[in-house]
Each structure stands twice: as structure tokens, then as C-alpha cells.
Amino acid sequence: MKNPIAKAQTYKSKKEEDLLKHMVSTSKSYKIWVAFLLIVILFGIYAYYRQIRYGLIVTAMRDYTSWGIYISNFVFYVAISLVGSLFSCILKLNKNKWADPLARISEIIAVAAIACATVIIIVDMGRPERLVYVFKYLRIQSPIIWDVIIINTYLSISLLLLYVSLLPDIALCRDRLTEIPKWKKRMYRFWSINWVNHPKQFSMLKKASRILALLVLPIAFAIHTITSWLFATTWRPGWDSTNLGPYFVSGAFMAGAGVIIVAMYIIRKQLKLHDYITNAHFDNMGKLLVLLSLVYLYFNINEYLGPSFKMVGVEGEHINELFIGKYAPMYWFVQLGGLVIPILLMFFKMFRKPLPIFIISLFVVIGAWLKRYLIVIPSLQHPYLPIQDVDESYLHYVPTWEEWAITCASFASMLFIITILIKLFPVIPVNEKDTQTEPGTN
């Protein structure tokens, strides 16, 4: 049965109806999903209250493992935020027209991920009220300051990219969605900034879009390279490597592509967009993911082969811990289940169909998160300069429930932002021909 509110709008084509109808009707499952996310977020806020109240002692972080699961999350969010540049720059400038419908999803994920990265790094601070000192006593020699600057820069460009691509569609929502609450009407009117489908407006928007597309790639490379430098400039086994920048960037593109495939599958299924996100999209994304995974595999071999061949001192202990020690199950799951096996499977067309590649991408994404855990934690447990008679609790790191609750809340926040943005704006460009190629009217 068709939703009467959805039918009451003034659509002018089937495409408009297909791509806008989810914005005017709210299903029960959507409400349950939002409520679930809010509960998880509230629980995380309670855990964070405890962390503020009692200090970082409620976490498992101690003198050795001073960067815990929060920093793993931070690196993961920064990584998947790079997917925005993959679609908005690399695929767009190379005229991969097939990827145009997926650009909006990638931009939404980029905004949500980088927003969560910004928040989780503050959560990691024992005294968050001192954040202002970072800017007040800004010391440009510190890689942490470079990271603070580049995160804000990338967040800004991600918001601009999303807005520039959304602008004609916001105006479309303003014009077509007539039977909606007043606040929504006001919002579309405000954000459509008097867009009237004038050819000159299209031409100017295209210019802005091109400039941003050119600018986003160096910024995207910079954000994850600088994040890798936070580690590479700290003298710890596993981080003392010149390979770390490209290793992080290639891993980020792979994780981002995996997240896009997962998002594509869920959005296509939930919003019934089978005509717009087709099997061909999954096939192409599968090929892209294979390519990105192979590049990442190459950097992985570079990262581990040298130290494991030499097995020098603490570096050797660190490698042993990963290969055959207590982190071995996680390490081999990540390398085999999240990298090698997905590559092998995705070589075959049958595994690039929607459901198989969705499952494979889930493994890639889980592997990507665990990989960040493996990059951060085991290295910290093998300092080059150990403490004498060290407290037993420094030698192990198992996140506390507060850390897990905050982690889950941060993931829920990212999903919440994505859910809300998808609910408020078309997830696939409705008048993509006009904005991407040539001026025209819709």
C-alpha cells in the first residue's frame, strides 16, 4: 500500500518520487533503529560522565598503553573518512560516470566519520577542558598540532563537498516536497540559498565542485599521512617506519571502499533503490576494492617483512607477539580474513554480486578496525625504555566497559549522523546530469 503522504508531494518524474519518497514517510523499523542508536549514545554519555567524574583511571590505559581503543577508533574514523575523496576526486576527475550515484553516500559517510574522529580524540583527553590550550599555546613543531589543523580542514572541506553536491537537490526538495512539516520547509528554503536552476548557477556550482574536487585529494592524503606521523614520530616498535604514511593511506582507501559497499547494500535494500544502485555498481566496487586491497597488501608485506627478517630486540618481541603470541589470532584474522581471502574471492564475478560482496566487505571493515587496534596497542606494550619493577597492570590492556560503551556510542553517533542525513536529503543525486556535466534545468 502506497503511503498517502508520499503520494501527496508534487513529484514531476518517477526518479524524483523514487529518490525523495523515503524523506516524507517514516517506517516503524526506522523509528526503532533511531531509538536503538539513541540508547547506545546515551549509555556512552553515561560512561563518559564516569570518565570525567573519576578520570582516565576508569579506562584500562596506564603508563605503557597510554593510547587505547579511543585512538584505534580515531584512526579508523579518519581512515573511512577518506572515502569521500575517493569518489569526489579520484573517480569523478577520472570520469568514472558509474560512480556518480555513490558519490553522495561517500560524502555523507566522510562527514559522519570525520565528525566522530574529532569527538573521539577529545574523549581520549583526560582533561578535555584544556583543549583550548592546544590553540592558545599552539606549537607548530608538534605533529599533534598538524593533526588538529588538518582534521578541521578536512571536516570543513567534507562539509563543503557535501553541501555543493546537495545544493540543487535541496532546492528540489524545497520545490517538490510540499506536504512536509514547517521546520523542514524552512530548512530546505534556508539551505537552498535561493537556488532557481538558473544556467549561471549551474555553471558557478560546477566551478566550485571542480575546485573542491582538486583540493580534497591532497588534504585527504595529508590527513591520514599526518595521522600516521603521530605514530611514526614516536619511538616505538612497529611505528619506527618510513612506510607508515602510504601504509595508512592505502589501508584507509580499502577500508573506505568496504564501508561504501556495506552502506550501498543496506541503503539499496532499505530504500528500495535497486534501479539506482545496481548489480553493476557492486561489481565495479568489487573490482575497485580488489585493487585497493592489493595495494594495501603490498604495503603490509613491506611493513612486516623487514622487521620479521631481522627480529631485532624489542621490535622482534613485537613481531613475535603479533605472529605467534597473544595477538596472533587477531593478527591472522585481520591479514587473512580481512585482506587475503577477500582479495581471492573478489577475483571471481560471483563474489562481486550484492550479497556476497556485502558479507566480504563486512569482513574487510571489521578487519580494518581490528588492524587499527593492532597498530596502536601491541606497540605500546613493548617500550624501548621499559620501566623498572613495572606495575602488572601496565603490561596488559583489556578495554574496560566504559571504553567499550564510549566506543559503541561513537559508532552509534556515526550511524545516527548518516541516518539523519539520509532521512533529510536525497541519498542519490536526483539531478546529477545537471550538476556534474553541463548546465541545464530540472
Place this chain on the structure above:
Amino acid sequence: MKAEKKLNNNFIFFLCLCSCLFLQASKIHAQEVKSKAELTLSFSEDKDTKTITAFAIDEEGVPIEELDIYFYVKRTFSLLPFGDRFNTTDENGEVSVVFPNDLPGDTAGKVTIVVKIMESDIYDDLTMEIDKNWGLMTEADKADEERSLWAAAANAPLTLVFTTSTMILVTWVIYWYIIVILFKISKIKP
């Protein structure tokens, strides 16, 4: 009769208790009240040896015998003791210690010598500080004042400041340019 005897015993016990408490309180009071001592320092140096002599007298000007005096040199984070483990005044109230010849001072060789009376049963704590040019002259470490990666924020390398500032400026100018384009878009009439 028996009850009266018991009462007397209790009274005697109470008096004894009060007397003990009174004596104890007097003793505590007596311990807390200490005399003031005065220290006079004299410095002498010949070719190889630098000597400090401390002369201690009480409030009536009588030399204090067997008083421990502590000698230190002020360093960056704490006081460095010198002299013997215990430096006790003689019957003239004097004690002499030799100042080490190898202690670094500032660029002029200046060091701050600290002399203390501490934890004496009879005399109050006393601290005296005096600057002497008895240290080795040192070159000032100007590493922190030079522009380097490890210097303070104000001394960041100029190339780094220039490069990062340019990159940030160019990027944000472009952002503002995009916002200007959006503003112009909003002004276009149908």
C-alpha cells in the same frame, strides 16, 4: 568505712592523673620553645682551596658548641650538599668546610651557597643564602633560544612556520572563495 576508703583511693588516682597530664603538657611546651641562633659566615680562598667558616652564637652572644650546620649549593632542581656528612661547631662555635672546586656556576661562575641550621633540639631552623663567584664559568646553553624542532613555540623553524602557514592560508582562502561563489549563486535572480 570501706566505701570511704575506696572514694579516697579514687581521689588520689584522679590527682595523680591530673599531675601527670600537667607535667606532660609542661614538657611539650618546654620542647616547643626554642632559642634563636645567629650565624656569621666568612669566606676565605687561597690558590687551591676555598673555605667557608660558619660561626654560631646564641641570643646572648655565646658561641654554640656541637651544633650541626648544613652546607649546600643551589642547583636547578634541588640543593646539593657539600662538606662532611656532619659539620659540627667546635667549642668556639665555628665549623669550616671546603667548597668543591669543580661545581659549575653561571657564565660568571656565580653559585648560590645555602647554609642551614635544621632540626636542632635547642635552636630554631635558620637558612642563609649568599652568592659567590666560586663555581666554574659555563657557556650559556642557547639551544632552546635557537629556532629548532625541539624549541619552544616561539622559536619554531621559520621554514616550517612559513610552509605550514602558506598551506593553511591557501586552503582556507580557497574555502572562502567557494563560500563567495555560493553567496553569488544566492544572488542570481531567475
